[in-house]
Amino acid sequence: MRGIDEDSGEFRGPSRSQQRREALDVLELGRKLSELTDAQLERLPVPESLLPHIRETRRITSHIAHKRQLAFLAKQMRREEDEVLDAIRDALDESGDAARREVAAMHRAEAWRDRLLDEGDTALGAFIDAHPTADRQQLRQLVRNALDERKRNKPPRAYRELFRAIRELVVDAQEG
Template identity: 65%
Template structure:
């Protein structure tokens, strides 16, 4: 029984309907997690304690046993705090904040790569001014090789490697920036 606050007359705690809806939401989230591959699960902020339960759920093929294991997984997930579950939901959501940040990061990396290939040393100097810890020689070599690959219609090995280098560089910078804000 929930009870009422004696002074205001307000109900204390959530109603049974609200509790049931919250439990069903967690069950739906457990279904989503069980449907993901191991690589997709690694990208999500899932606590280490839940990973074996998710793996067990994925391993079970019998419909009744899977349903029972899914309910157990949901029970384990309900023990986690709301912030953890919200972070998992946000990471799963295609339009979520984490997805938007990742997309924005990839656009910045792509923009830098195209500027480096188009402007050469001027763009490289600007990039190095923003990120002084970058490896100037490695970036210059990748830009030169990517330009040669484009000119000769060769496979874009250096072009892709340049993208990876820039993504790591900008990711480090954003991680350091977020650490400074905290």
């Protein structure tokens, strides 16, 4: 029986209202997960056992059936450890640590790209020193192509490729 233990005076467990609030929080988390794309889901620490349920929830479009599937997803999620759900919430939270690290890596990559385009080989040498696994020849070619695109007022294809290559190296260095 719930309530207060007569011998010790302590609560025996969470109240029914608290249990309901926690269940609704998990349901809301499940709704957020089902609205994400596959690429966004891959970046989150979602257990493999939940991925088929998330995809099935996304696939169903009928209102009542979707609601029922979402409730089933929440039930499956409540079976997971609290730490797993907290890690997913933190990764989803834009003010969370994972989002901050990702934004910081993106800003570093942008700064390196601009520096490479402005300073040329001196910046490339500094970048290679900071990231020894980088392919000097590929980066030099991308910088050359990006500068050529800028000069000819062409679409910034190489400019974006340069950013992707730099971001990949920056993220690898951050994780390593």
